[in-house]
Every structure is written in C-alpha cells, then in structure tokens.
Amino acid sequence: MEIKELSTNIKVWKILFAIAVIIAAIFAALFYFQDIFITFIIGFTMIIITNKVAAEFRKNETLRRYPAWKRALYGYGQVILILVFLYFYMGDQIQSLKNLIDSSLSNTEIQQDLLDSLKDKVPTLMGRKLVSEDDIQNLITYIYSLTQTIFSKLSFIIINGVLIIPLMFQVFYRNRKKIWKSIKASVPEKFREGFIRGSGEIGNQLYDFFSAKVSESLGVATITTLGLYIAGVKGAIVLGLFAGLLNIVPYLGPIIGAIPAVIFGYLDSPATALYAIITIVIAQLVDNFYFIPFMISGKVKMNPLVSVIIILIFAKLLGIFGMVFCIPMYIIFKTVLIISYEELTRIYTEDEQPIED
C-alpha cells in the first residue's frame, strides 16, 4: 500500500478525520470498560489457541482414518485431562504460595529479617544516597498491595470470562458466517469491496500478531516454569505462567513477571532467589534472540522506532494496558485509514472535482 501523492479533495480528509475520531472513541470506550475488554481479548486468544490445536489435529494422518466423533473425543479427552491435572496441581501450588504470603504478612519478624538482609546487601554508599529504609519498606508494601489488587482483578475477569467466553466461542464457531454475511450486506455497494479488503487485512494481521504473542508467552512460560522447578522455587507452574502472561507487556512485563518468582525464591533462601534470577535471564535471552526475531518480527511488519514511540505514548496515556494493546490498535488504525483513503480517493475522484488553488 504505497501512497504516492496525497489527495487535495477536502471531503476525503474530512471523512478520514471522522473515521479516525470514531475509531479513537471506540478504543476509548473499550479502555473505559477495561475488565470486559480484557475478557474479550482472553476469549479471542483462546479461540486462536483452539484454532491452532484443531489445525494440528487435522494434519494428523492417523486421526483422519477415524470418524469425527472419535477424533473429537480424543481431542477433548486430552484437553480435559490436562485441565483436571492443572486444576489439582495448580490448586495445590496456589495454596502453598498463599500460605507463604499469609505467614510472611502476619509475621513481622520475617519482614524485618528481609529488610535487614536487603540493607546488608545494598552497598553502603548507594544505601545512604539513593535508597533509604523507608523506600524499601514502601516498595515491599507496594508489591504486596499490587499482588492483592492483581488477584482481586483476576477474580472479576474470571467471573466475566465464565459468562462471556462460551458465548464468544458459540458466535465464532456457529454464527460467524451468518453474522459476517449480514454485516457485508449492510455496507453500501460502493464501499463494499474496500470494506471486505480492509477487514480481511485487519483480521489477518491481528490474528498473526496475537498468535505470535501467544506462542511467545507460552515459550517464555515453559522455560520459566522448568527453570523455577529446577531452582527449587515453590509454585513453579503458577509463577512460570505469571511470568509468561506478563511477558506480553513490552519492556516492563518481564521485570514485573520476575518479581514474585524472586521474592518467593528469596523467602526460601538467597541461593534460590539467585537461581530464579538466572532462570528469568535465560528465558529473556531466548525470548529476545529467538522468539521475537523469528516469531514476532516476521509477522508484524513495523518499524522498530515507530513501535518504541507508540509504546511510550500509550504507556503515558493508558498505562500498562495501553502498552499491551498499542500495537494491535496501531494495526487497526493504520489499515483502516489507508484502505479508507484509497477507497475515498477512488470514489471522490470519480464523482467530485478536487479543490482548486
């Protein structure tokens, strides 16, 4: 889509401006209803994962010999086995982490020991000038309250998810074609071709982006889980999944994701915390040198400088959620505006004269 010469037809620019404002308003509304928006994104991600798993089953030549109901039984049986196992195993891990948090929150001696040992480890020069005891105390309190906020938000998202996500699956797998047909029919004839092309382009790019992000997060989660298990950190699966999930936040996500693992490791012993840090570093090295170049960069065609600027702008405007969703929003904005411009210039060049100087 190369734009060679811009149009001088003011109507084109007025309509483009209106489109940009409408899209911005839609995104603003989505961010206002953040929790529901996140639930939709989670549902969309689960649909992507389901599609990928289904595609892998379709490729299996042995399975093709069997009737559809046997293939479905085999597939669902595996999924149920994994979910049941994860439910019991993770439930056990979450309980042990919760006990660890409760015991350290209620036991002020542990907090004081942690504070004293941190003071010993921070070099005296830095300790006097940059980091005070109050700062460390505030940081520990902030981390605990942030963890509690995340858990309470998580429960709200889970409740939303239970209501919304099954309906999303139903709409996607049963009613998708019908809904798409009716949307296409409602678009005026002269805009229809551009609308189909634009929505196809957006759909493909968003699918590729989220698909790559899911793969990257799973990879980081797997490496982190294995590493934390080897390191002897309690709750390795939970902490590994948490680190993988937060890896989707650019720049800050890996650091925030590493904090619980290091803290829980430190509550066990300083050596465990060190092994946890080594695990996180290895996971990030694999992510930056393998996953991102080979999975993400090939699929999301974006100038690195532009991506950094956009991430910083949205970080300022909308915080962490802005950082996570700025790239998909950029994809939608860019595609809609470019295709709208092409269609508008095609339509209004034919019908109307451009403004004379």
Added chain:
Amino acid sequence: MYSISLRTRRGWIFTIGFIALYILLGNARSARPNPFIPGEMIAVNVFIPVVAGLLGGWKMGILVGFFGTMLNTLTPVDSNLEFLLLLPNTVAGLLAGMLRKHFFAATAAICFVVAHILRLGSYLIFDRIELSLLSNPNLWKSIAFQIIFAVVNVMLIIFVFRIGFSTNGNKRTIH
C-alpha cells in the same frame, strides 16, 4: 506434524538441549525422595527422552535417553541408581520415536509403562528393592500417578512446540 531432523544443526542443538534438560531436571532442587525406593528421587525427567523421540524420531530418542542418563550418573544426585535407568530411558526414547506417527498421548503412556516395568526389573535384579514391595498397592498408585504426570507433561510440551513452531498453513481469519 512438527518434526526436528537430526540432519540439521538445529536438530543437534535440540538434542543437546534435551540432554541438558534431562540432567537439570534430574538434579532439580524441587525433586522429592521416592518413598518406596531408598536413595532415589521421584523422577520427573523421565518424560524428556519420550518428548525427544516424539519430536525428533527414534534416533533422537535413543541419543537423549542414553546420553542423558549416562551423563546424569556423573552428577551428585542419583549417581548410585541412575545407571540402572540406562536401558529403560533408552527404550522409552526408542519406542516414542517408532510410534510417534500414532496418537502421541497413547504412545507416551505406552513408553512410560514399558520404562517403569524395565526400571522395576532393573531394581529387582540389582537388589535395590524386594520382591514383596510389588504387592504393595501404594507402589502401583505412585507409578500410576507418575505415568499420568509424565503423560500430561508430554502433552503440554508437545502442545507448546506445535502451536509455537508449527507453520500457519491452515491460517484462519476472523471472518
């Protein structure tokens, strides 16, 4: 199906990575002692040769099973008993590679059952356990749990590999 070929450099990197992972998991600080076999830890790394076989074929399965176990005997943990696991792990990797074109979850379960039978046989031959232990139902419950645990691990790792590294030839758009 996603496959790693030993004819490529990538295949050898994965083989060495699996061997390293086998050794690291075998020495994991989270490992717990096996209540039935004195001096042995509950082996969570037994699924690594099976994963290698499922992804890379019988050659990779044999290499990871044999060399992973062999090198693990040089580590401090499990050094007395690890050499008894040479045959079971190698056979598990071989079986996984030979049966990989079929249902991989069932293949993994078969490999673990065979590996555990061979392991028990090795322990009996070398007097690490008594014959009477085989009549203890808790032993079989523990083995069953270990097999299910290992099968789920295999399913998860294969799942991550497939959705992470598979080609998107069957790409779906959202409409």
